[in-house]
Amino acid sequence: MSKTVLQRILLAAGVLALLVVLVDLAISIAATIPGSTPARVDHVTAGPYQLAVSLYSNPANAGYALAFAVAPTQAVDGSLTYHTYSLPGQGVDATPIRATFHADPNVRNGIQGAAEITVKGPWTLQVTVNGSAGQGVANIPITATALPPIPVWLGWSIGFVPFYVLCVFFVMQLSRNKKPEQTGTEPTPVSASA
Amino acid sequence: MAQHSIGGAGSLSTSTSHTPSLHSVITLRLTCGLVTLFGALIAFLGTSWDIQWHTFVGRDHTLIPPHEMMLTGIALGGIATLVAIITETIWVRQHRSIATQFTPFAGLFSGSLGAYIAGFAALNAALAFPLDTYWHTLYGIDVTLWAPFHIMIISGMALMAFGSVYMLASAANLATSIHALRERRTAYLGMIVAFATTLSLFTLLLFNATDKDYFLPLGFTSISLFPVLSGLLLGCMLVAAVRAIPWKWVATSITVVSLLFVLIDQLAVPPALAWLMQIEQLTFRAVHHSIPPQLSIVAFLWPLLSLLSAILIDLFVQRALKRGWSPRQLSIAIGLAVFIGCIPLTIENPVLSLDLIPMLGVLGTLLSLIVGCLGVFIGTKLGQSVGETMSTLER
Numbered sequence: 166m167s168k169t170v171l172q173r174i175l176l177a178a179g180v181l182a183l184l185v186v187l188v189d190l191a192i193s194i195a196a197t198i199p200g201s202t203p204a205r206v207d208h209v210t211a212g213p214y215q216l217a218v219s220l221y222s223n224p225a226n227a228g229y230a231l232a233f234a235v236a237p238t239q240a241v242d243g244s245l246t247y248h249t250y251s252l253p254g255q256g257v258d259a260t261p262i263r264a265t266f267h268a269d270p271n272v273r274n275g276i277q278g279a280a281e282i283t284v285k286g287p288w289t290l291q292v293t294v295n296g297s298a299g300q301g302v303a304n305i306p307i308t309a310t311a312l313p314p315i316p317v318w319l320g321w322s323i324g325f326v327p328f329y330v331l332c333v334f335f336v337m338q339l340s341r342n343k344k345p346e347q348t349g350t351e352p353t354p355v356s357a358s359a
Numbered sequence: 360m361a362q363h364s365i366g367g368a369g370s371l372s373t374s375t376s377h378t379p380s381l382h383s384v385i386t387l388r389l390t391c392g393l394v395t396l397f398g399a400l401i402a403f404l405g406t407s408w409d410i411q412w413h414t415f416v417g418r419d420h421t422l423i424p425p426h427e428m429m430l431t432g433i434a435l436g437g438i439a440t441l442v443a444i445i446t447e448t449i450w451v452r453q454h455r456s457i458a459t460q461f462t463p464f465a466g467l468f469s470g471s472l473g474a475y476i477a478g479f480a481a482l483n484a485a486l487a488f489p490l491d492t493y494w495h496t497l498y499g500i501d502v503t504l505w506a507p508f509h510i511m512i513i514s515g516m517a518l519m520a521f522g523s524v525y526m527l528a529s530a531a532n533l534a535t536s537i538h539a540l541r542e543r544r545t546a547y548l549g550m551i552v553a554f555a556t557t558l559s560l561f562t563l564l565l566f567n568a569t570d571k572d573y574f575l576p577l578g579f580t581s582i583s584l585f586p587v588l589s590g591l592l593l594g595c596m597l598v599a600a601v602r603a604i605p606w607k608w609v610a611t612s613i614t615v616v617s618l619l620f621v622l623i624d625q626l627a628v629p630p631a632l633a634w635l636m637q638i639e640q641l642t643f644r645a646v647h648h649s650i651p652p653q654l655s656i657v658a659f660l661w662p663l664l665s666l667l668s669a670i671l672i673d674l675f676v677q678r679a680l681k682r683g684w685s686p687r688q689l690s691i692a693i694g695l696a697v698f699i700g701c702i703p704l705t706i707e708n709p710v711l712s713l714d715l716i717p718m719l720g721v722l723g724t725l726l727s728l729i730v731g732c733l734g735v736f737i738g739t740k741l742g743q744s745v746g747e748t749m750s751t752l753e754r
Contacts, residue, residue: 169465169466172464172465173466173467176464176465177409179479179482182482182483182486183482185489186482186486186488186489219393227496228421228492228495228496230420252556258499259417259499259500260417262420262499263639281420283420283492283496283500284495284499284500285496285497298680312496314497318495320508323490323508323511324507324508324510324511325507325510326511327480327511327514331514331518334476335741335744336557338748339740339741339744345588
């Protein structure tokens, strides 16, 4: 295989890698934006408050944000404040994550947000509401799925790609520098030109 | 100073109004090399912050501020190398006669070797991020540096800094050829910082090597990979730098700059973590750590004997010149100096090497050191070769 062909294959792989990065970035951003129709709506009770919790992806995609919206289903005196967390379930190796949200412009006392689901398995979206009637907590169970798993050995093989390239580069450099009369260990002339 | 253009019958000729001058090439490589280096430095500081975050808070989501800082550094380096390659490709397409002064790639691009290395490395590190997220979705948060795509991210960032060394070396050699002293000095200073950044990023991968969970089992005993990895790293980086940069105290300067980065870590990372935790309303993980969150993990796990190695390398090189040592004598002396850096000693545990002996056993310790010697030998040989190339590289 000629050098140019090999370089073109490397270039094609590079372009493909760049596309993967850009597509993943686009999907990550899109996942935080709620769609027009929720995939699932749960009616829950959080203490004295009746809430409708809309999830825009069901099951959730692990590794991406889960867009959600919370809206009271009954009239509420005064304003409500919220705290939302995604909590990993039993056996899920992850940490609780505070979900980000903002006020829903179309629903009074409603919010729209994105909860991070980092690992596949059972999770809970916890919504804590505070208002004039007191505090209430609602837990919404979520299941997160991931892409099919790759074998651990394949993951490690890909992870070492920079080192393969580095090794090939060094070997090429060593073979290029190797000349019969040159040991490559001569001291470098040092000048104090700094 | 006379204006020089590249290409033509001689290596240098008087500039025409159309052919890019050698000064333009030097300025481009110097600027893009320094921007790439700056990107790698941002990535290093972001990684230090990230290590602190993962250890004390846990991994929560992909776009946390430390990850954003790392990605910013990677993107900066990637864009800088892309600008360098595209600009040089345009120059070559407009003036075919100068093509031999640039490194061709795939029959489409022309540029400096360093730009290709740094560009590849930046892309590698960027690609590793979504792969790492995917890996975490499958296998959990695994707070360890020795996970496949953590290694890919960190080595990608380190190679980005290494690519900037090549870019700056090329600028330095071109500047030397036209006696542009200011540019040459800037390029050499940049090379020292770039070597330090490369060394610092690769050093992050040494942290797990003294942990007994990461000893390499051989069946009859286990060995620690710290000596061999440290030998490869110090041998390659410090020896290459000493050969490539014709100044005194180069190796020492590199490790001092590297320690300066660690000091910045200690001053900036713990307050940054505390600030971010307050904003994000997060709490510390309920896991005990020997290092409190007020201290930077990177600073406290940093292998300190690399400084002694570097000082000895510089002293031996200077003594070799004064006393006319043979190449073999100098190689042995440098090898011994590098080997000292293979002994683990950190602020967290100044007697770490002594603690490792009972864990590894006598046989395991001896084998670790023997394999370490092999690392020193290979690292030093690679360093000589890399340094030799850098000292003459113009394209």
